[in-house]
Amino acid sequence: MTTDVLTPAAGGLACPAGDFVVDPLTATTTSVVTHAHADHARAVADVVHCSAEGAAVTRRRLGDAVKIIAHEWGERFQLGDAAVSLHPAGHIRGSAQVRVEVDGVTWVVSGDYKREEDPTCTPFEVVPCDVFVTEATFALPIYRWPSTAQVVEEIWSWWQANAAAGKCSMLFCYALGKAQRVLAGLRAHTDRSVFVHGAVSPLTEAYRDEGIQMLPTAPVGKERRSFAGELVVAPPSASRSTWMRRFGAVQTGFASGWMRVRGRRRGRGWDRGFVLSDHADWPGIVETVAATGARRVLAYHGRADLLVAYLRDRGVDAAPLAGSTGSRSMEED
Amino acid sequence: MRRFAALYDRLDRTNSTNDKVAAIVAYLAAAPAADAAWAVFFLSGERLPAPVKVREMTEWACDVCGVDAATFEVCYEEVGDRAETLALLLEAAPGRRDEGTWDPPLREVVELVVGLRSQDPAAQRAALTARWAQLALRELFVLNKVITGGFRVGVSKRLLVRALSQWSGIDTAVLFHRMMGAPIDSEARFRGLFDADSTDADRARPYPFFLASPVEGEVATLGEVADWQAEWKWDGIRGQLVARGGEVSLWSRGEELVTDSFPDIAGAAVGLPDGVVLDGEILAWRDGAPLPFASLQRRLGRKRVGKKTLADYPCTFLCYDLLEEGGADLRAAPLRARRARLEATAALVGFPVSEVVVAESWGALARLREQSRGRGVEGMMLKRLDSPYRTGRVRGDWWKWKVDPLELDAVLVYAQPGHGRRAGLHTDYTFAVWSEGELVPVAKAYTGLDNAEIRELDTWIRRNTTDKFGPVRQVAAEHVFELHFDSAQRSTRHKSGVALRFPRIARWRREREPQSANRLDDVLAMVGEPSGD
Ligand SMILES: [Zn+2]
Ligand SMILES: [Zn+2]
Numbered sequence: 005m006t007t008d009v010l011t012p013a014a015g016g017l018a019c020p021a022g023d024f025v026v027d028p029l030t031a032t033t034t035s036v037v038t039h040a041h042a043d044h045a046r047a048v049a050d051v052v053h054c055s056a057e058g059a060a061v062t063r064r065r066l067g068d069a070v071k072i073i074a075h076e077w078g079e080r081f082q083l084g085d086a087a088v089s090l091h092p093a094g095h096i097r098g099s100a101q102v103r104v105e106v107d108g109v110t111w112v113v114s115g116d117y118k119r120e121e122d123p124t125c126t127p128f129e130v131v132p133c134d135v136f137v138t139e140a141t142f143a144l145p146i147y148r149w150p151s152t153a154q155v156v157e158e159i160w161s162w163w164q165a166n167a168a169a170g171k172c173s174m175l176f177c178y179a180l181g182k183a184q185r186v187l188a189g190l191r192a193h194t195d196r197s198v199f200v201h202g203a204v205s206p207l208t209e210a211y212r213d214e215g216i217q218m219l220p221t222a223p224v225g226k227e228r229r230s231f232a233g234e235l236v237v238a239p240p241s242a243s244r245s246t247w248m249r250r251f252g253a254v255q256t257g258f259a260s261g262w263m264r265v266r267g268r269r270r271g272r273g274w275d276r277g278f279v280l281s282d283h284a285d286w287p288g289i290v291e292t293v294a295a296t297g298a299r300r301v302l303a304y305h306g307r308a309d310l311l312v313a314y315l316r317d318r319g320v321d322a323a324p325l326a327g328s329t330g331s332r333s334m335e336e337d
Numbered sequence: 338m339r340r341f342a343a344l345y346d347r348l349d350r351t352n353s354t355n356d357k358v359a360a361i362v363a364y365l366a367a368a369p370a371a372d373a374a375w376a377v378f379f380l381s382g383e384r385l386p387a388p389v390k391v392r393e394m395t396e397w398a399c400d401v402c403g404v405d406a407a408t409f410e411v412c413y414e415e416v417g418d419r420a421e422t423l424a425l426l427l428e429a430a431p432g433r434r435d436e437g438t439w440d441p442p443l444r445e446v447v448e449l450v451v452g453l454r455s456q457d458p459a460a461q462r463a464a465l466t467a468r469w470a471q472l473a474l475r476e477l478f479v480l481n482k483v484i485t486g487g488f489r490v491g492v493s494k495r496l497l498v499r500a501l502s503q504w505s506g507i508d509t510a511v512l513f514h515r516m517m518g519a520p521i522d523s524e525a526r527f528r529g530l531f532d533a534d535s536t537d538a539d540r541a542r543p544y545p546f547f548l549a550s551p552v553e554g555e556v557a558t559l560g561e562v563a564d565w566q567a568e569w570k571w572d573g574i575r576g577q578l579v580a581r582g583g584e585v586s587l588w589s590r591g592e593e594l595v596t597d598s599f600p601d602i603a604g605a606a607v608g609l610p611d612g613v614v615l616d617g618e619i620l621a622w623r624d625g626a627p628l629p630f631a632s633l634q635r636r637l638g639r640k641r642v643g644k645k646t647l648a649d650y651p652c653t654f655l656c657y658d659l660l661e662e663g664g665a666d667l668r669a670a671p672l673r674a675r676r677a678r679l680e681a682t683a684a685l686v687g688f689p690v691s692e693v694v695v696a697e698s699w700g701a702l703a704r705l706r707e708q709s710r711g712r713g714v715e716g717m718m719l720k721r722l723d724s725p726y727r728t729g730r731v732r733g734d735w736w737k738w739k740v741d742p743l744e745l746d747a748v749l750v751y752a753q754p755g756h757g758r759r760a761g762l763h764t765d766y767t768f769a770v771w772s773e774g775e776l777v778p779v780a781k782a783y784t785g786l787d788n789a790e791i792r793e794l795d796t797w798i799r800r801n802t803t804d805k806f807g808p809v810r811q812v813a814a815e816h817v818f819e820l821h822f823d824s825a826q827r828s829t830r831h832k833s834g835v836a837l838r839f840p841r842i843a844r845w846r847r848e849r850e851p852q853s854a855n856r857l858d859d860v861l862a863m864v865g866e867p868s869g870d
Contacts, residue, residue, distance in 0.1 A: 146412045148429035273352070286429060
């Protein structure tokens with residue numbers, strides 16, 4: 005029996021042959037970071053390998069003390085006995101899948117990924133492999149995403165309707181990735197300026213620095229002004245803070261894959277839910293798993309149980325990734 | 338169907354009553370009457386007789402989607418609603434090409450569903466499978482809900498009546514009456530709602546309620562005690578019982594017709610002579626004494642009350658006043674005259690009459706009032722003996738004289754942010770008392786502190802958080818608050834075993850140590866015998 009190329013350790017996936025960890029959450033020497041979201045990128049390694057496309061946002065997230073080594077898409081680099089390369093995952097800017105080859109056996113870790121259109125990052129690439137480690141955040145057959153264009157148009161009409169009623173449109177979404185995706189998508193409808201929360205502003209500037217085209221933005225700022233008719237983009241955590249008080253009459257919306265389920269939207273009291281996810285939906289996961297040609301599939305990051313049963317029914321050697329944490333926070337998409 | 342699905346979506350999206358009314362009015366203005374009838378049918382909580390077995394329908398849908406029973410169960414758990422789960426699965430099923438090609442009038446959807454009843458399962462399956470393929474998500478949800486029933490979208494009968502009234506210009510009381518009885522299940526019934534000749538509904542119409550104001554200052558300033566009629570102030574639902582033309586209608590103070598929820602009261606009232614209107618209190622009542630308010634709540638909002646509910650939560654109508662007798666309006670007559678005739682009328686049907694509390698002096702009356710909690714009442718009503726039955730809240734003739742609340746010193750243990758204007762500030766507090774060396778939560782309270790105190794406490798909460806559960810912060814057990822509440826009741830739903838009614842913060846007792854707060858035993862001792870000012 006051959007040993008696994010990657011196994012859960014340090015909160016991420018360790019590669020003993022290459023002496024590195026993918027997305028570690030606890031102290032380690034060398035890491036490969038798939039993308040800059042907090043549940044994947046922490047300042048816990050001395051040396052960090054990431055994609056060139058994601059280097060700027062990863063740097064912003066990890067700080068200047070960490071040594072970052074950036075790699076072009078598909079560029080092969082050697083870590084110990086492992087040949088490693090990064091491939092686009094289409095989740096947020098710079099998000100990578102990690103391909104690891106040891107003794108002729110190829111593993112691919114998906115990180116977070118999606119198959120939907122997103123003008124802010126390089127689209128997902130199918131990487132053939134023997135073992136595919138797939139995320140399973142939305143691995144239930146009820147999750148299927150509408151087209152990005154349709155959802156962006158819904159956001160636009162909502163903004164217009166609120167403006168006509170003299171109200172401010174407060175759109176909550178993940179500050180890194182989702183916010184910029186919305187700001188880029190809305191260019192199809194308008195060139196108006198959008199107000200952004202302090203957590204969204206620097207990340208949006210980082211995207212802009214890399215040439216991503218988005219609507220003009222302005223920070224919400226401290227001085228008193230009317231926000232009637234304006235669109236404000238903010239992280240969900242801001243909805244419970246005093247920051248909310250300055251906006252007068254507000255309609256709130258939340259852009260997330262979780263909004264596909266009515267109860268989730270109502271439970272949180274959002275006026276409006278927009279089904280816009282940066283993760284793969286059920287058909288996306290199933291198609292991707294098939295496309296990789298993997299003979300073995302490990303599911304992590306979410307609810308693995310159903311996906312595993314579904315794949316086993318179809319003759320795929322599938323299992324939940326032992327020891328991986330199933331993080332399913334609503335704020336994570 | 339798309340129009341109704343859009344209405345449902347709009348109702349689902351807002352918590353504002355005005356928005357909901359506006360959405361329904363806009364729908365009524367746009368929809369053909371034959372569709373609007375069914376919209377009203379579903380929004381008023383009605384359902385069609387089950388046309389298919391829900392279990393079978395679930396199987397058919399799962400087959401279409403290639404989903405097995407175990408997978409369905411996991412999805413159902415995630416979504417929490419069968420019709421919605423099936424709609425999401427169907428919409429996400431692979432190979433859909435005809436989505437959005439069928440947009441029939443709502444009436445036709447109802448006909449389809451009603452038609453299923455007379456078909457065998459194979460035909461039912463074929464019909465549903467064909468239609469499912471043609472519908473987009475929102476419409477799939479509507480079709481499934483029409484089959485399974487239960488469009489819960491926060492539309493009360495009162496809200497629906499308001500919308501119907503706003504759209505048609507017909508008085509809400511008339512509409513309430515017409516919405517009673519047979520459900521709105523045809524265009525003819527729907528059109529009948531808006532008949533300009535309201536003789537039918539006028540027969541059931543109550544009088545506007547006369548409402549009392551709280552006593553201010555000393556009762557002695559009201560004049561001679563002999564000029565006043567004192568009664569106990571009951572904690573039920575103020576109502577009017579209208580018996581005219583062989584029909585009985587029970588109205589709540591919210592001008593809502595609640596006859597269906599209280600068949601015991603309505604049944605007894607059939608014995609009233611024609612042309613009688615009684616003012617009184619709907620109370621859960623057994624052996625001549627009131628049951629807790631929670632018992633009364635079991636009866637509210639039910640369209641049909643079963644035998645068991647009737648037996649477990651019996652209700653009565655405690656009479657206060659006689660507003661009409663023999664078809665004559667008595668409201669201008671003095672209370673003393675109305676009261677004399679009230680007792681004879683109530684006796685005809687065995688309804689209790691509110692006891693008149695007699696005292697020689699205001700002081701003696703105040704001492705009697707101290708029995709309030711023991712009697713399960715909120716205090717006293719004071720009504721001028723020569724007062725007419727006025728309209729609305731008119732000060733001067735009727736006063737409510739409530740007793741002071743029960744008190745308790747408790748420790749702040751949890752806090753979470755409030756909503757709206759106070760978003761971000763921790764304004765929702767949980768308080769605990771001691772039990773075997775531990776603090777057991779007994780009450781949540783939101784009101785009672787002023788803005789400066791709220792801000793100060795908020796800052797303290799942020800610096801003294803010991804644990805967080807989502808937005809809820811556990812805080813160090815340091816601050817003691819005096820809570821007031823109306824009564825304490827045994828409760829199996831609360832860990833403490835006791836539920837406080839209307840708890841509110843009376844004051845922040847900065848001088849008190851947390852160890853000095855009350856013990857759970859003290860609170861339990863207040864259950865049932867809530868007495869003494
Ligand atoms: Zn991510
Ligand atoms: Zn993630």
